Amino acid sequence: MKYDIKKLYEAASLDEAISLLDEHPEAKIIAGGSDVLISIRGGELAGCTLVSIYGLDDLRGVTVDEDGTIRIGSLTSFTSIARNEIIMKYLPYLGEAAASVGGPQVRNIGTIGGNTCNGVTSADTASTLLALDAIIEVKGKDGYRRIPMKNWYIKAKVVDLKPTEVQTAILIPKESYQGYFGNYYKYSARHAMDIATCGCSVNVKLSDDKKTIEDVRIAYGVAGPVPLRAGTAEAAVKGRAVNLETLELFSEKVKDDINPRTSWRASKEFRTHLMTELARRCLTESISRSGGIFQ
Ligand SMILES: Cc1cc2nc3c(=O)[nH]c(=O)nc-3n(C[C@H](O)[C@H](O)[C@H](O)COP(=O)(O)OP(=O)(O)OC[C@H]3O[C@@H](n4cnc5c(N)ncnc54)[C@H](O)[C@@H]3O)c2cc1C
Numbered sequence: 675m676k677y678d679i680k681k682l683y684e685a686a687s688l689d690e691a692i693s694l695l696d697e698h699p700e701a702k703i704i705a706g707g708s709d710v711l712i713s714i715r716g717g718e719l720a721g722c723t724l725v726s727i728y729g730l731d732d733l734r735g736v737t738v739d740e741d742g743t744i745r746i747g748s749l750t751s752f753t754s755i756a757r758n759e760i761i762m763k764y765l766p767y768l769g770e771a772a773a774s775v776g777g778p779q780v781r782n783i784g785t786i787g788g789n790t791c792n793g794v795t796s797a798d799t800a801s802t803l804l805a806l807d808a809i810i811e812v813k814g815k816d817g818y819r820r821i822p823m824k825n826w827y828i829k830a831k832v833v834d835l836k837p838t839e840v841q842t843a844i845l846i847p848k849e850s851y852q853g854y855f856g857n858y859y860k861y862s863a864r865h866a867m868d869i870a871t872c873g874c875s876v877n878v879k880l881s882d883d884k885k886t887i888e889d890v891r892i893a894y895g896v897a898g899p900v901p902l903r904a905g906t907a908e909a910a911v912k913g914r915a916v917n918l919e920t921l922e923l924f925s926e927k928v929k930d931d932i933n934p935r936t937s938w939r940a941s942k943e944f945r946t947h948l949m950t951e952l953a954r955r956c957l958t959e960s961i962s963r964s965g966g967i968f969q
Pocket residue numbers: 702703704705706707708709710711712727748749774775776777780783784785786787788789790791792796797798799835839840841842867868869870
């Protein structure tokens with residue numbers, strides 16, 4: 675299979691990648707290539723110059739910093755995330771999201787960095803990272819920057835990444851995950867090799883007696899041009915009892931936050947219905963995983 679690539683530079687270090695991007699401002703970063711190569715074949719990126727960062731092993735893997743922050747290297751593949759012990763212990767719902775991507779080949783080559791740098795609303799890990807208040811770490815010729823996930827998406831397919839910058843890691847602070855339980859639900863027509871019609875990620879922190887919602891966070895993919903949080907719904911149920919009325923209120927209130935579109939996959943009306951239903955189901959599941967007691 676032939677790809678129309680003008681020149682491919684393979685960086686041997688992060689600093690070399692940054693220098694290459696500085697010297698070749700027209701160049702595109704390629705990690706696993708599961709988006710980039712499709713765009714080259716499709717013509718949008720035909721004839722492009724590429725800077726490959728795929729060999730930068732320092733950007734691979736999941737670790738826990740001294741302060742409890744979970745650091746996910748941007749080149750970590752979906753397969754590695756889904757099987758990682760730290761993820762399984764502290765963030766199993768991010769593992770669920772990673773495991774829902776494409777099929778085994780795509781999960782082996784595709785990276786979490788690519789999934790968040792492509793700026794795509796349906797990216798399966800993005801809603802969970804947004805619901806976790808993740809922080810994106812990037813490095814460019816002016817050094818490192820840290821960007822809260824809520825400010826990362828500028829518009830459809832555009833993220834806050836400056837020329838010469840490479841995304842190096844995704845950070846989950848301890849206070850974002852400690853005491854929270856959650857789940858991710860991908861609704862798609864097929865159970866493999868399909869892009870989400872809608873993705874919903876919820877995580878919840880209950881009171882010590884498991885009867886009250888202390889905190890809840892919900893984020894969607896495909897509810898708008900970029901992944902988004904449903905802040906009205908979150909605020910409406912914080913401090914409320916774990917009961918059916920709270921679930922109902924939560925699912926009703928997400929309508930104030932979402933703005934799905936009609937596409938060939940689904941109508942706006944169907945997506946709206948899905949999103950309200952998924953809010954209810956994902957919150958129910960998250961409460962159940964938290965050991966919640968319905969009143
Ligand atoms: C058959 C198939 C099925 C798929 N199914 C799904 C699915 O179910 N769910 C889903 O979410 N996605 C799916 N995808 C899309 C794709 O696999 C993911 O978006 C993947 O995360 C992209 O990662 P990558 O490393 O391959 O990115 P690449 O293709 O290498 O790059 C993607 C974009 O991110 C930029 N980029 C990558 N890494 C960095 C970095 N570290 N710093 C700065 N910029 C960077 C690139 O310049 C490019 O713009 C599918 C793709 C294919 C081909």
